[in-house]
Amino acid sequence: MSPSSLSSAAARTADTPGQPNSISRARVLWLSCLAHALHDGYTDMIYALLPVWQADFGLGYGALAVLRGLYAGAMATLQLPAGRLADKFGTRATLAFGTLVAAAGYAFAGMTGTLVGLCVALVVSGGGSSTQHPLASGAVSRAYGSQARGPLSVYNFSGDLGKSVLPAAISLLITIMPWRHALWAVSIVGVLVAAVIALFLPSVPRDASFIDEPSSAKRNGSHSGFSLLFTIGVLDTAVRMGLLTFLPFLLTAKGISRPMMGTALALVFIGGAAGKFACGWLGARMGVIGTVLATEGGTAALIFATIFLPLTPTLILLPLLGVMLNGTSSILYGTVPELTPVERTERAFALFYTGVIASGALAPIAYGFLGDRIGAPGATAATAITALAIFPLAIALRSRLRGA
Template sequence: MPQQDIVDPPKRRRALLAASAAHAVHDGLTDLVYVLLPVWQAQFAISYAVVGLLRGAYAGMMAGFQLLAGRLSRRFGRKRMLIGGTSLAGLAYLLAGQAGGLAVLIAALMLGGLGASTQHPLASSLVADSHAAGEAKQALAQYNFAGDIGKMLIPAAVGLSLSVVGWRVSVSLAGAMGLMAAALLWRLVPEQLNAPAQSKGASKTQAGSGSASGLRALLATGVIDSAVRMGFLTFLPFILKAKGAGSAGIGLALSLLFVGGAFGKLFCGYLGSRFGMMKTVWATESLTSLMIGLTLALPLGGALAALPLLGLALNGTSSVLYGAVADLAAPGRREQAFALFYTGTIGGGALSPVLFGRLGDAFGVPAAALALAVILLLTLPLSWRVRQGMAAAGSV
């Protein structure tokens, strides 16, 4: 029986809308941290290493508890866990808005990351479980695009509000938005989805035998790509501040970057299917490295103009790498391969701000950003190794 006969269209639409709303809010709250880092540095007089620790506290908790969130959802239910995680993220920002010291702020960010850990595994599975195999990829693309919309709108809105009502009120309003999103999810998320059945036209087995070495190379590529992306996003507000940008300008800059990133995910996905994974990764990673250097060298106006193209390359690679996981996973182990890849890349992104924050303290932010651009080039030989693994697995 086709899956469409099991999950009716209205329930599928509700599931996609709920997952997309959760993705937009959580991604927006996650990347809002970048706008707030310069404010918190000035407020609490902290070093760049501690700045990296603030970002790493949120991202590290989000990465470390995703697998646990998936397991707990089987016991307590996906709806409860998703709503609870969204509520916790909102409460974390309310706590951050009242923080009088660094310890409370770090604790709030850790709570926020814990709440955010529920979103990706549970919302994406909600979309996949409510759609037939032929529709799931398109639905997941819409879900992913919604996350980028959140990244564009929420940091920009809070960046503007910082100059009007101050950072404490702005952060508290972001927390209230998280709680309202949780209430919306309570109304939207279907109480129960019938177990998805395999559609008649879907294959129960995957082609190819998988490649463990190719998967390891892909994981290393993804970790480096994520580490550079998160590290550069952490430093970007300080780079722009040194060029004369204020809080509103930094919020605008991040929106420009994420606009490019949203289109990058769509565009690079097309390039990957048209020209292959390796050629696409070589193009996007080389362009990212070049654009980081240009952003450092250009004045504020030129840097802002360069950010959409930088965002396209910076975010676009991830969509190509994610699509290669299934080609390299051994038969029957796709789920584990995706979990490993996702946890590894987010974990690399969590550690990067801390490590490169120390480099920024020692040699300055521009030197740390240039180091990121150089390290990114390590993905070029790694992607060649991934291509070999795909060929050995019979996926190309």
């Protein structure tokens, strides 16, 4: 059968309950990954633009932080409403519309000549991006059913690709054209991705009949289990963001050169991307709780190592530290569906992502104030202690999971 015939067959069966097939599942996964890469790239693209906006609008560091917060805040607070929109209009339409809105926000940012207009544009774009995490991850979860843990780790990894590509692309574009024109260029990419999602994302039924798992394993959900998982996710994110806040200061104290600092951080991020990709699959094979305990225990041990070891061995350990720091997230995201009824998958992901995004925004502030009191090494040690605090929560979660 030719590729075109396969695509036609997939299109005919993609929306048929009870008839999942590998082609429509793959389309759900890869289009969800495309959406994740774009929206995460849009989110982190702001970091590359902050110096430009500082020069153009005469902003201080506090005002620049507010600009970043407007986007992140809109994205975090609108995830639950995005799930409700998907209940009414469907995942495909809502995700495509959200992607279009995110692109339109950046297009408007390129057209406005005022700081107020830029703030409004960032809120609009962040609101559009609020649709991506709950809807795309929910679609992957429902398409793959009991086999979703591995695909969700691939989906999680794709966000890191977007964070690498789009900020680099906008940094290059603003060297060859005005930043407003550069934003129009990346907004066109978002419009194209929205069109691809609207045209080609299969519609995954919301009832449990689509999911190929034994009736005895149908997901009924566990409120207490989800609460534990949510708390673990919040603490895990706090550890990661807190450590990344202080890591440059620790390395500086060890005598690292300025050019080498970028390389050191890149080692952490490369390890983090690898951890997201690998640990979801590892959790499916070795058990969720055992893998979480291993990654959090490894995170704590490696954080203490970065505090006390000299520079050279610290640099050697940074990729492994990245694996441990980010690996837990894939395990946690892959566990959300196990603790959630099938028809509430998007809402569960929306709640979970709202919590971890809020933690990512607030944790550096909390650890920062702690660092002002006890110094960077002490505050960094506090992040390791936070990682160890996950142990009893993970053990309590074991009884709520099948085969954990």
